[in-house]
Amino acid sequence: MPIPYITQPTWIDSVSQIHSATDLNTMVRNAQWLDMVSFPNIPSFDYSHEEPDVVYQGSSNTKGDKRFWWGAGQLRTGMTTLTVVGTLTKYGSETLQIFLNGSGTASATISSNGAFTQTITLPAFTDGDILTVEVKKIGSSAGYGIYRIDDAYLTPLPTLPTSWPGVPTFASTYNQTLLNQLTAAADWLLARINQVPLIPHVGQIEVLASYKPHPSVAAEPFDYFPVYQGSVLRLHSTDRLRVVAQVRNRNNPSEALDVYVNGSIAATATISPGVTIHSFPITLSHTVGTRVPVSIRQRVITGNERPGPQINTRIWLVRCTTEPNASGHAYSSAPSLYTGNVAISNTTHNTKLNAIASTLSAVKARIDARPEYWSRVRLMRRRYAIDEPEYNKGKNISRHPMCFDTRRGDRLVVRGKDVKLCWGPQIVKNNEETGEPNYEDVSFTHEEQIIDADKIDTKTVYLDAYDSLYPSTVYYVKGADVVYAAEYYV
């Protein structure tokens, strides 16, 4: 089933074209759908997981250049600029450098402490090319710096083929000019909304958390185990954040899962032994249109004192995405649907058509008011790995497929090698030697190869070609090398 937006009817004068409830309700429903998607549920921007905003070098503090963020985005004709937003607090003389498309020469260097917004002019490209971006700490540092990436995006959006047609006003004349203007306005909004791809999370499936309280050694600067670091955009005042995580505690009498927003604890749950699911609705209070950090942390409160091997807790981060708060978004008052074979007055007909127009006008205004989301093509964060050996590990591939926590669109663009589309219940195989579940080897009931293993390629797939991959289904893009994935409504 494709997205609910249905091809609009075409209105024609002088052919006795009868107004049908079917055609009119198509316009009503399309307007309602546009209204709904103009309040998007936005996944948090992924920064890291195991690595906190402090790059912990371990005991070997002379490690040099290190990648701590990388991602990719699709270039479209008209784009000129890559923007990377973050924070740098150096320990010593190290710098942050940004590399494009695997180049050995940095396109930008950040050397001053503090928050930064680094813009980079894009190199020449062909429409549809995938741009890869890598942010590295360059230079040895004997201690811990803070290197955060809070946002990375491409601008400007490509110019649409047509300009906004505006919305008509109906006053008992229902000609093709006015009616087709109404449908054109809805089609324009669909194209406008579709300019912003829907970017996945880096999935976290049965990732390792701690088995012991922290700090476990004096050198550790924190009393928790980091699970996730990112940033959340508050697009509307009625947004809140929803964090959902499954915790598999097989070791400790007592643990906690904490969610921090903008440095303050926003939610916490005590975790008993066993498998538990935690869903946190979190109020957002920072300025609309801005981002703040979000981090998820595990704390072992009471460890297991028994002798012998300890068992790591495992966490599956299901969702870290905004949603409407308890009072809900300010959706437009859409007209009630038309009923077929029922007589109505021209006044009623005017009211309903004008309500469609008002809805579309409100959607346009809403999009225009929030360029922080609607005028930027955000980069996808690539799989967590500080280097190629880490990237290629089987357990890394299993733990961190790209996760679309809700299928919303119809078209998926993917670049990579040996890439599969995965959905449905997960299958955990048993370790052949021990007979124990092997959480490092998780597969899915449905796995469809979309890019072969012989080369890197870019493919477009249509999601309703896959049985049971229904709208609102969570699905994953998993593979040896997933460079980029993005979903579009159409």
Added chain:
Amino acid sequence: MATMTYQVQVNPSGSWTTVTASDILEEVSVQEGLGGSADAPLRFGDQSKARASLKIKRSALPSPWRNCPIRITLMRDGSSATDYAFVGLIRSYQGDENELTLTCEGFGGVISKTRDYSPLIIRRALFTKTALAITDDPTDAAYAGGIGNWLLWQAGGRPLEWSGTYTNPTFYYSCDQALLASPYSWVSAEDAWQELQELAQVSGGQIFQDRKGVIRYKSILSLAGASSVGAYSASDYGNITVQVSANPVVTGAICPYQPRLPRPMQDVVKDDLTRLIVRGEPLTLEYEPDWPLLAVQTGATTNQLPADAFQICYPSGVLATLGTDFSHTLDVDAQHITVVITNGAVGQDLHFYKLIIRGQPVLAGAQGSITVGSGTTKQTLTQSPLIQEEAHARRLAQLYLQIASIERPVYTLSDILYHPTPSAGDVVTVTNVTMGLSDTRCVIIDRQSPDGGLTMNLQVVPIDDLPGTNDYFITSTSSQVATKYIAY
């Protein structure tokens, strides 16, 4: 007593000639109808009838006779010669040395022979209204006709509204705007008359030939909303009979549908059969992809395949170059591609090894169906690839239910004094106290004159309950300050 004479004209060679009156013998009968029956008096898109038979002297048989156009006027007391009772084609004859009985039929037979590949038409009413201000010529850049219009044009028909420009087509046609549009519509060399019936069926309309030989498409609401052309009471007809179906009225309707989904550019034709392209002999390749195509990938030149689509070589194995060593033409229809390759190499044959054509197919999605109404007497509508949306299926089912959910007797008014009007598809009012008819609006579903024009019999179906086009809000530049219906 009325005097009956006949005017019979034939057109064997491009112009009409009148058959000598004395060569026309008796036994002229004509029939035209929408194709309904007591079981389904107003069924959408049913097989319509247009027939005539007459006896002539053998010497009057035109040459050539097969499919010779013929028009018959039953001239009563000097009525107009152009009030045709039948226009069609001579299909067969039988007789003896002196007299022949000609069997004539409407243009459905000719239309049936038309088997063409159409372009893919996107989100357009299945029939579009014909009018002087609207071009129906598919070669016109401004063409916006429906697939039904396209078929009628390809079969040799021309819009009646354009009769001033097209004075001698195979037949004329005139269409209402269909109530329903499919996201994707096309034809692939099927029987055009069957296709037109199916198009009428899935768009809630009727296609039939009237007595003047015009192929007409009418939506059911247009039929119901037409003005009455005559009133018939007990003094106008000799007898009235009624037939009611044994089938109970329908309380629900089920309509299947199958979505069509466009897909990205991909290989749609892969031809690796080795052939020789001989000097001076173009190689014509025709393909029917599995799915209709939204677009075909072309090269730098418009309407040409890209060079890398071809693998054509010299006998030595050296690759031949498009534009230098060979050229080609490309003709793309919805589900048919023709590539004609011409060898331009000097003095050598070329070897064709492979051709890959990329296109955007429109695939069929998972089938579904909708049910409207309730109760135990449900009718399943015929499945059609042109019903591609749930909304279309629902609307068609509701239209069908609106018509089939009440009992519609078929009345036959017989022994009516012949008059050229009314015709099948016309609306008349009928009065009969015993039958409970009081100026009841009825549509004529069949008209016959079996006795050579002395009398006529009309089969009519009541339509008082059905609204007409004027009862609805329509798309118009005129203000509509009124209470009107919104259709299904």
